[in-house]
Amino acid sequence: MSETIPQEFWQSVEQFNSGEFYACHDTLEALWIEAGEPEKTFYQGILQIAVALYHLENRNWRGAVILLGEGSNRLRRYPSSYGGIDVDELLSQSAVLLTTLQQIGQDLIMAGDLGENQVLSLPKILLTTD
Numbered sequence: 001m002s003e004t005i006p007q008e009f010w011q012s013v014e015q016f017n018s019g020e021f022y023a024c025h026d027t028l029e030a031l032w033i034e035a036g037e038p039e040k041t042f043y044q045g046i047l048q049i050a051v052a053l054y055h056l057e058n059r060n061w062r063g064a065v066i067l068l069g070e071g072s073n074r075l076r077r078y079p080s081s082y083g084g085i086d087v088d089e090l091l092s093q094s095a096v097l098l099t100t101l102q103q104i105g106q107d108l109i110m111a112g113d114l115g116e117n118q119v120l121s122l123p124k125i126l127l128t129t130d
Contacts, residue, residue, distance in 0.1 A: 005083060005084055006031060008027055008030065008031050009028075009031060009043075009083070011027050012024045012027040012028045012031070012046070012050075013085065013125045013127075015027060015050075016046070016050050016124075016125050017124050017125055019053075019122070021050045021051065021053045021054035021057065022054050024046075024047075024050040025047055025050050025051050025054065028043050028044075028046060028047040028050065029047060031043050032044050032047060038078070039083075041074050041077070042074075042075070042078055042082065042083060044071075044074055045071045045072070045073075045074030045075035045078075046071065046075070046090075046125070047071070048067045048068075048070050048071030048074065049067065049068060049071035049072070049075075049090070049094055049123065050071075051063075051067050051071075052064045052065075052066075052067035052068040052071060052094075053122055053123070055067060056101075056120070056122075061101060061105075061106040062106065064101060065098065065101055065102065068094055068097060068098045068101070069098060071094070072091055072094050072095065072098070075087055075090065075091055076091065081128040084127055084128060085125050085126065085127055085128060086125075086126040086127070086128050089126050090123055090124075090125055090126070093121070093122075093123035093124065094123050096121065097120065097121065097122065097123060100120060100121075101120075
């Protein structure tokens with residue numbers, strides 16, 4: 001990243017990993033509005049994945065699927081380690097969730113009935129050591 005990573009970014013990572021997806025959205029949106037490229041698109045990609053997970057919590061399958069795809073597409077242009085996070089791992093976990101959601105389908109998500117053996121694995125943002 002071209003500048004020092006703002007403290008608010010690390011706060012948004014903690015919120016994301018704690019399942020506070022709406023709070024993460026708010027924190028990242030404030031950074032995104034003020035940021036220039038390439039950080040702007042980076043923040044937006046993570047923000048969209050957070051909103052996808054928020055939609056999933058609210059059984060909005062369509063919103064979750066669309067935003068998982070859009071957020072992942074934005075993050076694909078970044079190196080595997082960018083901004084102190086493991087971008088490749090976040091993309092990999094998001095892809096697994098997206099595939100699972102597409103296989104499960106909208107009806108089961110909207111009904112809140114995943115079956116007793118189906119647990120959704122939500123992405124986490126992992127830090128890098130670089």
